[in-house]
Amino acid sequence: MKTAILVFPGTNREHDMAAAVRSVSGKDPMMVWHAETEIPQADLIILPGGFSYGDYLRSGAIAARSPIVADLLEKAKQGVRILGVCNGFQILTETGILPGALMRNAGLTFICKETKLRIERDDTIFTSSYKKGQVMRCPVAHHDGNFFADDDTLKMLEDDGRVLFRYCDAAGQATPEANINGSRNNIAGIMNARGTILGMMPHPENLIEDLHGGLDGRGLFESLLEKVA
Amino acid sequence: MSKNEPQITPELIAAHGLKPEEYNHILELIGREPTFTEFGIFSAMWNEHCSYKSSKKWLRTLPTKGPRVLQGPGENAGVVDIDDGQAVVFKMESHNHPSYIEPYQGAATGVGGILRDVFTMGARPIAAMNSLRFGVPEHERTRHVVSGVVAGVGGYGNSFGVPTVGGEVNFHASYNGNCLVNAFAAGLADSDKIFLSEAKGVGMPVVYLGAKTGRDGVGGATMASAEFDDDSEEKRPTVQVGDPFSEKRLMEATLELMKTGAVIAIQDMGAAGLTCSAVEMGAKGNLGIDLDLDKVPNREENMTPYEMMLSESQERMLMVLHPEKREAAEAVFRKWELDFAECGMTTDTLRFRIFHQGEMVADLPIKELGDEAPEYDRPWVETPKAAKLDNATVEAPKDLLESLVAMVGCKNLSSRRWVWEQYDTMIQGNTKQRPGGDAGVIRVDGGTKGLAFTVDVTPRYCKADPFEGGKQAVAEAWRNLNAVGAEPLATTDNLNFGNPEKPEIMGQFVGCIKGVGAACEALDMPIVSGNVSLYNETSGEAILPTPAIGAVGLLPDVMVSVGNGFVAEGDAILLVGGHGSEMGQSSYLSELCGREEGAPPPVDLAVEKKHGTFVREAIRAGEINAAHDISDGGLGVAVAEMAIRTGLGCTIELPSKDTHIAFYAEDQARYLITCDKDGVEALIAKAKAAGVPLEQIGSVAGEKLTVAGQGSVDVSKLATAHESWFPAYMAQ
Numbered sequence: 010m011k012t013a014i015l016v017f018p019g020t021n022r023e024h025d026m027a028a029a030v031r032s033v034s035g036k037d038p039m040m041v042w043h044a045e046t047e048i049p050q051a052d053l054i055i056l057p058g059g060f061s062y063g064d065y066l067r068s069g070a071i072a073a074r075s076p077i078v079a080d081l082l083e084k085a086k087q088g089v090r091i092l093g094v095c096n097g098f099q100i101l102t103e104t105g106i107l108p109g110a111l112m113r114n115a116g117l118t119f120i121c122k123e124t125k126l127r128i129e130r131d132d133t134i135f136t137s138s139y140k141k142g143q144v145m146r147c148p149v150a151h152h153d154g155n156f157f158a159d160d161d162t163l164k165m166l167e168d169d170g171r172v173l174f175r176y177c178d179a180a181g182q183a184t185p186e187a188n189i190n191g192s193r194n195n196i197a198g199i200m201n202a203r204g205t206i207l208g209m210m211p212h213p214e215n216l217i218e219d220l221h222g223g224l225d226g227r228g229l230f231e232s233l234l235e236k237v238a
Numbered sequence: 239m240s241k242n243e244p245q246i247t248p249e250l251i252a253a254h255g256l257k258p259e260e261y262n263h264i265l266e267l268i269g270r271e272p273t274f275t276e277f278g279i280f281s282a283m284w285n286e287h288c289s290y291k292s293s294k295k296w297l298r299t300l301p302t303k304g305p306r307v308l309q310g311p312g313e314n315a316g317v318v319d320i321d322d323g324q325a326v327v328f329k330m331e332s333h334n335h336p337s338y339i340e341p342y343q344g345a346a347t348g349v350g351g352i353l354r355d356v357f358t359m360g361a362r363p364i365a366a367m368n369s370l371r372f373g374v375p376e377h378e379r380t381r382h383v384v385s386g387v388v389a390g391v392g393g394y395g396n397s398f399g400v401p402t403v404g405g406e407v408n409f410h411a412s413y414n415g416n417c418l419v420n421a422f423a424a425g426l427a428d429s430d431k432i433f434l435s436e437a438k439g440v441g442m443p444v445v446y447l448g449a450k451t452g453r454d455g456v457g458g459a460t461m462a463s464a465e466f467d468d469d470s471e472e473k474r475p476t477v478q479v480g481d482p483f484s485e486k487r488l489m490e491a492t493l494e495l496m497k498t499g500a501v502i503a504i505q506d507m508g509a510a511g512l513t514c515s516a517v518e519m520g521a522k523g524n525l526g527i528d529l530d531l532d533k534v535p536n537r538e539e540n541m542t543p544y545e546m547m548l549s550e551s552q553e554r555m556l557m558v559l560h561p562e563k564r565e566a567a568e569a570v571f572r573k574w575e576l577d578f579a580e581c582g583m584t585t586d587t588l589r590f591r592i593f594h595q596g597e598m599v600a601d602l603p604i605k606e607l608g609d610e611a612p613e614y615d616r617p618w619v620e621t622p623k624a625a626k627l628d629n630a631t632v633e634a635p636k637d638l639l640e641s642l643v644a645m646v647g648c649k650n651l652s653s654r655r656w657v658w659e660q661y662d663t664m665i666q667g668n669t670k671q672r673p674g675g676d677a678g679v680i681r682v683d684g685g686t687k688g689l690a691f692t693v694d695v696t697p698r699y700c701k702a703d704p705f706e707g708g709k710q711a712v713a714e715a716w717r718n719l720n721a722v723g724a725e726p727l728a729t730t731d732n733l734n735f736g737n738p739e740k741p742e743i744m745g746q747f748v749g750c751i752k753g754v755g756a757a758c759e760a761l762d763m764p765i766v767s768g769n770v771s772l773y774n775e776t777s778g779e780a781i782l783p784t785p786a787i788g789a790v791g792l793l794p795d796v797m798v799s800v801g802n803g804f805v806a807e808g809d810a811i812l813l814v815g816g817h818g819s820e821m822g823q824s825s826y827l828s829e830l831c832g833r834e835e836g837a838p839p840p841v842d843l844a845v846e847k848k849h850g851t852f853v854r855e856a857i858r859a860g861e862i863n864a865a866h867d868i869s870d871g872g873l874g875v876a877v878a879e880m881a882i883r884t885g886l887g888c889t890i891e892l893p894s895k896d897t898h899i900a901f902y903a904e905d906q907a908r909y910l911i912t913c914d915k916d917g918v919e920a921l922i923a924k925a926k927a928a929g930v931p932l933e934q935i936g937s938v939a940g941e942k943l944t945v946a947g948q949g950s951v952d953v954s955k956l957a958t959a960h961e962s963w964f965p966a967y968m969a970q
Contacts, residue, residue, distance in 0.1 A: 018575065019483050021399025025667040060397040063483025119392050119660045150396070150662045215664045220681055220796065
């Protein structure tokens with residue numbers, strides 16, 4: 010699997026993401042600077058977490074106007090696999106590649122903690138290593154993770170089975186208490202209609218080895234490796 | 239001399255924080271009246287914050303050398319060898335005054351400043367901590383300051399991308415008008431690639447890098463060297479504004495630039511900005527510096543030389559570069575969209591000369607501004623020793639277990655989760671132990687080694703007995719590192735005190751320094767960096783003496799470490815160091831009895847060393863499952879915390895007479911550890927051979943915390959009390 014990780018000024022989880030890719034695939038990803046105009050040929054493009062352009066204006070808004078984005082849109086159209094995590098998800102919504110928006114957390118503060126996510130589907134390239142309905146542990150670290158979409162968009166996402174992860178309690182119930190940031194329908198991650206692009210707020214790359222206290226995040230990378238390699 | 243400059247009057251001298259005799263010293267030194275710009279430069283360099291004029295004499299008494307110390311105090315941060323050609327670079331610094339006036343920006347720029355100190359040395363920041371002290375919860379300003387400071391620390395560190403792995407938060411009335419924000423940062427560097435601030439070579443270009451210069455923070459260091467009064471709110475314009483996005487780019491650009499071999503010397507612009515950074519580089523290298531202010535990138539129009547020299551705009555650096563590598567250096571900074579301006583040159587004149595619009599606006603002797611600045615031997619009186627508390631005056635609670643619920647749910651012992659969940663604790667993917675442990679633990683990227691971090695001080699102890707309190711701060715840091723299996727390496731100190739011109743306050747300072755020094759010496763933890771913050775007073779009321787100690791430890795294998803929560807049903811609970819009886823200045827006394835009385839627990843450094851070494855070695859041998867140091871709240875709070883962490887209960891047995899004393903005494907050099915029940919005998923035999931008192935006091939079992947003969951309480955009830963205080967207070 011050839012992986013390209015896009016780096017914007019202010020991106021800060023590119024090393025975490027590279028470590029996860031390396032740990033699962035055994036291969037070094039390519040780091041691609043935002044000022045480039047072409048993403049080298051890759052099976053998977055990752056937009057990692059961080060505060061691109063300081064989150065100024067709106068999270069992801071300025072990065073979505075970076076030179077590299079024209080080619081990102083092109084690669085998305087071609088069906089290249091894309092994973093956007095945290096700020097990467099915010100950038101994907103700001104470019105229009107994924108629908109919806111990530112607003113300030115309902116509690117108005119930055120949240121860094123471990124959450125639980127319910128796997129909504131196990132027949133996608135992102136989640137094939139998990140079981141549908143399974144509850145996975147996954148850390149979050151964000152200020153603007155409150156997923157919003159209008160009623161029609163939300164209905165479309167739900168009807169088309171495009172919600173892959175939902176914040177839930179230990180029993181797998183998507184309760185209001187488990188909804189750490191106020192996201193509509195407890196949504197933590199969604200994909201595009203073709204099933205080639207995933208955006209999610211939580212950080213699976215921070216729960217991939219014993220040091221982290223769990224391996225729950227590995228499944229996502231293993232799924233991609235198996236399906237994309 | 240320029241026209242339209244203010245006349246230097248006695249009022250102006252006082253407003254700049256200079257004493258009349260200091261001004262006379264300036265006149266003697268330069269043989270004429272200074273220009274307004276020169277006057278500003280002197281006030282910036284000779285204030286307490288930059289010159290350490292009251293503290294230097296005593297700081298020199300601290301132990302700063304050791305086999306692992308590569309760089310001690312005097313540079314941007316200390317450097318300690320961690321084997322394999324790697325070094326940990328760290329320091330702690332205060333941002334107290336600005337954080338009280340403007341909590342968010344004050345705290346944010348405090349974090350920014352300490353991160354800059356670390357990467358200026360060539361190290362990539364890998365961990366942060368903070369030591370925060372606020373007024374009592376009922377004080378009208380406390381909630382506002384807490385919420386702003388926590389958001390500011392998080393806002394900066396999260397965006398920059400460094401994990402916060404530890405810290406402390408405390409409330410006390412002495413901080414009502416003067417909070418403390420002490421920020422710690424550590425970075426990783428190759429030990430042969432450390433960058434220093436000493437300029438070398440005549441005629442070398444002095445280059446300005448980073449963000450532009452604005453009017454923010456003009457006079458900030460002078461403000462930090464004065465007491466607060468009722469008009470302190472009006473000092474808001476002296477607080478700087480932080481931009482973590484610029485800082486992140488500045489770090490990436492700086493580290494990239496260092497790889498090109500272009501950097502001769504580097505100094506970040508912190509307190510007193512351009513003035514302090516240029517003077518330090520020149521004075522240390524025995525060189526003069528010429529600066530052309532017309533080349534300095536400005537954010538605002540019509541800035542005067544005085545404003546440019548005193549601006550504390552953030553995210554700026556000054557470097558002396560190899561001229562032949564200038565282009566490569568500039569390309570790096572352009573890539574990161576940062577300013578790069580050659581604005582001066584090193585000279586052999588030992589003068590600090592400033593040019594502005596074709597005019598020389600300052601011409602001063604650089605050594606006298608910098609390393610030969612004035613120094614005082616302030617009069618001091620020793621703090622009278624408090625009498626040991628008579629335990630007969632310490633009433634037993636009606637119900638011991640109910641009192642434990644109150645203790646773990648009180649303002650100073652409750653969970654700080656509300657705070658640290660606003661900090662990114664796992665970015666960089668190397669965090670092993672997040673906040674909530676005895677010490678934060680991270681893996682050194684790319685290997686198996688680990689580093690542990692803690693910050694500690696008990697200001698109540700320091701007030702009652704500065705010497706013992708100073709020792710205790712270091713001893714507690716020592717314990718916290720050993721409790722995760724780390725070998726303590728070195729420390730950084732952040733010394734927060736009141737007005738040093740008062741002999742009683744100076745006496746607290748001297749006493750604490752002596753205690754800190756004695757403990758660092760005895761425990762082989764030299765001080766490699768630090769910061770002094772004096773004049774922490776409001777309307778004449780000083781804070782508790784607060785010498786915060788940040789400490790770093792090394793783990794050969796990061797996975798060979800333990801947490802401080804119970805691990806398994808049936809595990810034995812053992813007490814290292816025996817039962818205690820010291821109730822003076824204890825948390826029980828202050829939190830539940832409302833008394834701050836008596837002498838603090840004495841610290842026997844030889845015993846600390848023996849007990850800590852025993853615990854560390856047992857962890858490394860895989861003989862114990864969990865460890866927790868006994869400090870605030872004594873054995874009772876320690877055992878409750880171990881239960882709360884994992885939800886496992888226990889039954890323990892305590893002396894039947896004065897059980898509440900054994901439960902809450904804060905005698906030092908003690909730990910609670912757990913081990914498999916089959917391992918107890920061997921462990922006790924080993925302790926006996928080492929001369930360490932070790933006894934089993936109970937076992938992990940069930941979902942209740944039971945003290946034989948006293949009753950039980952559900953662990954869930956303790957947990958709820960522990961977790962509720964902070965969110966409930968902040969929601970009010």
